[in-house]
Amino acid sequence: MFKAVLDIVFPPVCLLCGARALKKGFCEGCASLIEKERITSPICTVCGIPFTSSRGVDHACGRCVEQPPSFTAARSAFIFEGRVLDAIHKLKYGGDTSVAAPLADLVSGSIGGHSPCMVVPVPLHTGRLRERGFNQSLLVARELSRILSLPLIYDRLKRTRDTGQQVGLKAVERKKNVSGAFTLVEPGLFKGKKVLLVDDVITTGATLNECSKVLKRSGAEVIALTVARAVKL
Ligand SMILES: [Zn+2]
Ligand SMILES: [Zn+2]
Numbered sequence: 659m660f661k662a663v664l665d666i667v668f669p670p671v672c673l674l675c676g677a678r679a680l681k682k683g684f685c686e687g688c689a690s691l692i693e694k695e696r697i698t699s700p701i702c703t704v705c706g707i708p709f710t711s712s713r714g715v716d717h718a719c720g721r722c723v724e725q726p727p728s729f730t731a732a733r734s735a736f737i738f739e740g741r742v743l744d745a746i747h748k749l750k751y752g753g754d755t756s757v758a759a760p761l762a763d764l765v766s767g768s769i770g771g772h773s774p775c776m777v778v779p780v781p782l783h784t785g786r787l788r789e790r791g792f793n794q795s796l797l798v799a800r801e802l803s804r805i806l807s808l809p810l811i812y813d814r815l816k817r818t819r820d821t822g823q824q825v826g827l828k829a830v831e832r833k834k835n836v837s838g839a840f841t842l843v844e845p846g847l848f849k850g851k852k853v854l855l856v857d858d859v860i861t862t863g864a865t866l867n868e869c870s871k872v873l874k875r876s877g878a879e880v881i882a883l884t885v886a887r888a889v890k891l
Contacts (some may be wrong), residue, residue, distance in 0.1 A: 668827040673757050674744055683760030687714075692764065696889065697734055705863055706733045706887070727863060728870035729760060729855070729880040731772060734767040738859050738886035746858055750794045758794065762801030766883050772881045774854035777803040777810050781840070783820040798885060799856035808854065814843045815869060824861065832864040840869050845876035850875055852879045861888040 671678060672685035679685045684692065700709045706723035736742040736760070749757040779799035787793055796812050803810035821839050824832050842848065853873055860866060870880040 670759075673754065673760065674741060674748065682763055683757070688741050692736065692745065695736040695738075695740055695742045695886070697737060697768075704729075704731060706860075707730065708737075708887075711739040728869045728874045729801075729866060729882045731768060731770075732860060732863060732866060732882035732884070733768045734860055734884045734887035735768040736886045742886050745792075749797070750858060753791065755792060755797055758797035759801045761885050762798045762805065765798070765883065766802055766805045769854065769881060769883055772854075774806075774852045774881050775808060776851060777806070777808050777854045777856060778815055779810075779812055780855065780857040780865060781817045782816055783810075783817045785820050795857045798858060802854070802856060802883070806854075811847070814847055815872070816841050816843060821865075824865065829862040829864070832862050833867075836852070836865050836868040838868075840872045842872055842876055848873055849877035851877075852881065855880050855882045857882070857884045859886050859888055860884040 670681070670683075673679070673683045673689050675685060675689045677685040677687065680689060682689075696704070697708050700711070700716050701707060702709070702715045702719035702722055703716045705727060706717050709717055709719075738746065745757050745761055748754045749761070777799050779795040780794060782790070782793045782795075799812065802808075802811055817839055818841050819839050821835050824835060827835060855866060855869055855873070857866060863882075866882040866884070870882065873880050
Protein backbone atom coordinates (compact mmCIF):
# COMPACT_ATOMS: atom_id res chain seq x y z
CA MET A 659 0.00 0.00 0.00
CA PHE A 660 2.74 2.40 1.05
CA LYS A 661 4.75 1.41 -2.03
CA ALA A 662 1.70 1.94 -4.26
CA VAL A 663 1.30 5.47 -2.89
CA LEU A 664 5.00 6.15 -3.41
CA ASP A 665 4.72 4.97 -7.03
CA ILE A 666 2.02 7.54 -7.68
CA VAL A 667 3.92 10.38 -6.03
CA PHE A 668 7.30 9.30 -7.46
CA PRO A 669 6.63 7.15 -10.53
CA PRO A 670 9.50 4.68 -11.01
CA VAL A 671 12.00 6.02 -13.53
CA CYS A 672 14.47 4.07 -15.67
CA LEU A 673 17.87 3.81 -13.98
CA LEU A 674 19.58 4.33 -17.33
CA CYS A 675 17.65 7.01 -19.21
CA GLY A 676 15.16 8.55 -16.77
CA ALA A 677 12.09 7.57 -18.81
CA ARG A 678 9.12 6.04 -17.02
CA ALA A 679 10.20 2.59 -15.95
CA LEU A 680 8.61 -0.79 -15.74
CA LYS A 681 8.65 -2.48 -12.34
CA LYS A 682 12.21 -3.75 -12.54
CA GLY A 683 14.34 -0.62 -12.84
CA PHE A 684 14.52 -0.11 -16.59
CA CYS A 685 12.12 1.40 -19.14
CA GLU A 686 10.76 -0.73 -21.97
CA GLY A 687 13.29 0.72 -24.45
CA CYS A 688 16.35 0.10 -22.27
CA ALA A 689 15.05 -3.32 -21.21
CA SER A 690 14.78 -4.40 -24.84
CA LEU A 691 18.24 -2.98 -25.65
CA ILE A 692 19.63 -4.97 -22.70
CA GLU A 693 17.90 -8.13 -24.00
CA LYS A 694 19.55 -7.56 -27.39
CA GLU A 695 22.89 -8.35 -25.71
CA ARG A 696 21.70 -11.64 -24.18
CA ILE A 697 24.01 -14.58 -24.88
CA THR A 698 22.27 -17.54 -26.51
CA SER A 699 23.32 -21.02 -27.66
CA PRO A 700 25.53 -22.29 -29.10
CA ILE A 701 28.02 -21.61 -26.30
CA CYS A 702 31.01 -23.46 -24.83
CA THR A 703 29.65 -25.85 -22.19
CA VAL A 704 32.66 -25.00 -19.99
CA CYS A 705 33.64 -21.32 -20.27
CA GLY A 706 30.34 -20.16 -21.76
CA ILE A 707 31.88 -18.26 -24.67
CA PRO A 708 29.33 -17.85 -27.48
CA PHE A 709 30.30 -19.36 -30.82
CA THR A 710 30.25 -17.07 -33.82
CA SER A 711 28.01 -19.34 -35.85
CA SER A 712 24.44 -19.35 -34.60
CA ARG A 713 24.03 -22.92 -35.81
CA GLY A 714 25.00 -26.10 -33.98
CA VAL A 715 24.82 -27.26 -30.39
CA ASP A 716 26.69 -26.33 -27.21
CA HIS A 717 30.08 -28.04 -26.90
CA ALA A 718 33.44 -27.48 -25.18
CA CYS A 719 35.60 -24.94 -27.02
CA GLY A 720 39.16 -25.74 -28.11
CA ARG A 721 40.72 -23.67 -25.35
CA CYS A 722 38.74 -25.44 -22.61
CA VAL A 723 39.65 -28.86 -24.03
CA GLU A 724 43.35 -28.00 -24.14
CA GLN A 725 43.53 -26.22 -20.80
CA PRO A 726 40.50 -27.07 -18.67
CA PRO A 727 39.77 -24.22 -16.24
CA SER A 728 39.31 -24.72 -12.50
CA PHE A 729 35.59 -23.97 -12.66
CA THR A 730 33.10 -26.58 -13.85
CA ALA A 731 31.22 -23.98 -15.87
CA ALA A 732 31.17 -20.23 -16.37
CA ARG A 733 28.08 -18.45 -17.63
CA SER A 734 27.34 -14.84 -18.51
CA ALA A 735 23.93 -13.45 -19.21
CA PHE A 736 25.00 -10.72 -21.63
CA ILE A 737 27.66 -9.42 -23.96
CA PHE A 738 29.39 -6.44 -22.32
CA GLU A 739 28.19 -3.91 -24.88
CA GLY A 740 25.52 -1.25 -25.38
CA ARG A 741 23.05 -0.74 -22.55
CA VAL A 742 24.56 -3.61 -20.54
CA LEU A 743 27.92 -1.82 -20.53
CA ASP A 744 26.11 1.41 -19.56
CA ALA A 745 24.37 -0.33 -16.66
CA ILE A 746 27.56 -1.94 -15.32
CA HIS A 747 29.52 1.30 -15.64
CA LYS A 748 26.76 3.13 -13.83
CA LEU A 749 27.01 0.63 -11.00
CA LYS A 750 30.79 0.30 -10.89
CA TYR A 751 32.06 3.79 -11.65
CA GLY A 752 28.93 5.90 -11.21
CA GLY A 753 28.32 4.44 -7.76
CA ASP A 754 24.63 3.88 -8.53
CA THR A 755 24.13 0.76 -6.43
CA SER A 756 20.42 0.61 -7.27
CA VAL A 757 21.37 -0.93 -10.63
CA ALA A 758 22.62 -4.14 -8.94
CA ALA A 759 19.22 -5.62 -8.07
CA PRO A 760 17.52 -5.27 -11.48
CA LEU A 761 20.69 -6.59 -13.15
CA ALA A 762 20.82 -9.62 -10.83
CA ASP A 763 17.20 -10.25 -11.69
CA LEU A 764 18.05 -10.48 -15.40
CA VAL A 765 21.04 -12.72 -14.74
CA SER A 766 19.61 -15.27 -12.31
CA GLY A 767 18.23 -17.54 -15.04
CA SER A 768 21.62 -17.96 -16.70
CA ILE A 769 23.01 -20.67 -14.39
CA GLY A 770 21.17 -23.23 -16.50
CA GLY A 771 20.85 -26.69 -15.02
CA HIS A 772 23.45 -26.14 -12.29
CA SER A 773 22.36 -26.24 -8.68
CA PRO A 774 24.83 -24.45 -6.39
CA CYS A 775 24.33 -24.40 -2.62
CA MET A 776 25.96 -21.07 -1.76
CA VAL A 777 26.76 -17.72 -3.40
CA VAL A 778 30.27 -16.24 -3.16
CA PRO A 779 31.21 -12.88 -4.73
CA VAL A 780 34.68 -12.23 -6.17
CA PRO A 781 36.22 -10.05 -3.45
CA LEU A 782 37.84 -6.66 -3.85
CA HIS A 783 41.06 -5.84 -2.06
CA THR A 784 40.37 -3.78 1.09
CA GLY A 785 42.22 -0.78 -0.39
CA ARG A 786 40.04 -0.82 -3.50
CA LEU A 787 36.93 -1.38 -1.39
CA ARG A 788 37.73 1.70 0.67
CA GLU A 789 38.24 3.72 -2.51
CA ARG A 790 35.00 2.63 -4.20
CA GLY A 791 32.93 2.24 -1.05
CA PHE A 792 31.26 -0.99 -2.20
CA ASN A 793 31.96 -4.23 -4.02
CA GLN A 794 29.73 -4.35 -7.11
CA SER A 795 30.06 -8.16 -7.28
CA LEU A 796 28.85 -8.47 -3.69
CA LEU A 797 25.79 -6.33 -4.48
CA VAL A 798 24.87 -8.57 -7.43
CA ALA A 799 25.69 -11.72 -5.40
CA ARG A 800 23.53 -10.57 -2.49
CA GLU A 801 20.56 -10.13 -4.79
CA LEU A 802 21.21 -13.51 -6.45
CA SER A 803 21.33 -15.22 -3.06
CA ARG A 804 17.92 -13.71 -2.30
CA ILE A 805 16.43 -14.72 -5.67
CA LEU A 806 17.86 -18.26 -5.53
CA SER A 807 17.30 -18.65 -1.75
CA LEU A 808 20.92 -19.60 -1.15
CA PRO A 809 23.26 -18.46 1.64
CA LEU A 810 25.62 -15.61 0.78
CA ILE A 811 29.21 -16.20 1.90
CA TYR A 812 30.96 -12.89 1.30
CA ASP A 813 33.85 -12.76 3.77
CA ARG A 814 35.55 -16.16 3.51
CA LEU A 815 37.22 -15.71 0.12
CA LYS A 816 39.74 -12.87 0.36
CA ARG A 817 41.89 -10.94 -2.08
CA THR A 818 45.26 -10.78 -0.38
CA ARG A 819 46.86 -8.19 -2.61
CA ASP A 820 45.68 -5.37 -4.79
CA THR A 821 45.92 -6.65 -8.34
CA GLY A 822 45.11 -3.23 -9.81
CA GLN A 823 43.16 -2.80 -13.00
CA GLN A 824 43.11 -5.72 -15.41
CA VAL A 825 41.88 -3.37 -18.15
CA GLY A 826 44.49 -3.05 -20.89
CA LEU A 827 46.39 -6.18 -19.86
CA LYS A 828 46.85 -9.09 -22.26
CA ALA A 829 45.57 -12.56 -21.36
CA VAL A 830 48.96 -13.84 -20.16
CA GLU A 831 49.54 -10.70 -18.08
CA ARG A 832 46.08 -10.98 -16.53
CA LYS A 833 46.74 -14.55 -15.50
CA LYS A 834 50.09 -13.63 -13.95
CA ASN A 835 48.60 -10.54 -12.30
CA VAL A 836 45.97 -12.47 -10.32
CA SER A 837 48.11 -15.54 -9.61
CA GLY A 838 48.11 -16.26 -5.87
CA ALA A 839 45.99 -13.19 -5.11
CA PHE A 840 43.16 -15.07 -3.35
CA THR A 841 42.90 -17.11 -0.19
CA LEU A 842 40.20 -18.78 1.89
CA VAL A 843 39.73 -17.81 5.51
CA GLU A 844 37.87 -21.01 6.40
CA PRO A 845 38.64 -23.65 3.76
CA GLY A 846 36.63 -26.34 5.58
CA LEU A 847 33.43 -24.43 4.88
CA PHE A 848 33.72 -25.18 1.16
CA LYS A 849 34.51 -28.90 1.26
CA GLY A 850 32.12 -30.82 -1.01
CA LYS A 851 30.11 -27.67 -1.74
CA LYS A 852 28.90 -26.41 -5.09
CA VAL A 853 29.70 -22.71 -5.12
CA LEU A 854 28.14 -20.04 -7.31
CA LEU A 855 31.01 -17.60 -7.80
CA VAL A 856 29.75 -14.16 -8.88
CA ASP A 857 31.50 -11.30 -10.66
CA ASP A 858 30.30 -8.38 -12.78
CA VAL A 859 32.30 -9.03 -15.96
CA ILE A 860 34.36 -11.92 -17.35
CA THR A 861 37.08 -11.04 -19.84
CA THR A 862 39.75 -13.75 -20.14
CA GLY A 863 38.41 -15.61 -17.10
CA ALA A 864 41.74 -15.21 -15.24
CA THR A 865 40.20 -13.82 -12.03
CA LEU A 866 37.37 -16.36 -11.92
CA ASN A 867 39.79 -19.17 -12.66
CA GLU A 868 42.16 -18.08 -9.90
CA CYS A 869 39.32 -17.90 -7.34
CA SER A 870 38.06 -21.27 -8.55
CA LYS A 871 41.52 -22.78 -8.14
CA VAL A 872 41.56 -21.78 -4.45
CA LEU A 873 37.99 -23.03 -3.90
CA LYS A 874 38.65 -26.28 -5.75
CA ARG A 875 41.75 -26.92 -3.64
CA SER A 876 39.50 -26.94 -0.57
CA GLY A 877 37.15 -29.47 -2.18
CA ALA A 878 34.54 -27.18 -3.73
CA GLU A 879 33.08 -27.28 -7.21
CA VAL A 880 32.62 -23.89 -8.85
CA ILE A 881 29.96 -22.53 -11.19
CA ALA A 882 30.93 -18.99 -12.15
CA LEU A 883 28.27 -16.47 -13.08
CA THR A 884 28.83 -12.97 -14.41
CA VAL A 885 26.45 -10.30 -15.58
CA ALA A 886 28.42 -9.81 -18.78
CA ARG A 887 31.22 -11.09 -20.95
CA ALA A 888 33.68 -8.68 -22.52
CA VAL A 889 34.35 -9.48 -26.12
CA LYS A 890 37.52 -7.42 -26.32
CA LEU A 891 40.33 -6.99 -23.80
ZN1 LIG B 1 15.53 3.67 -20.14
ZN1 LIG C 1 35.40 -22.77 -23.45
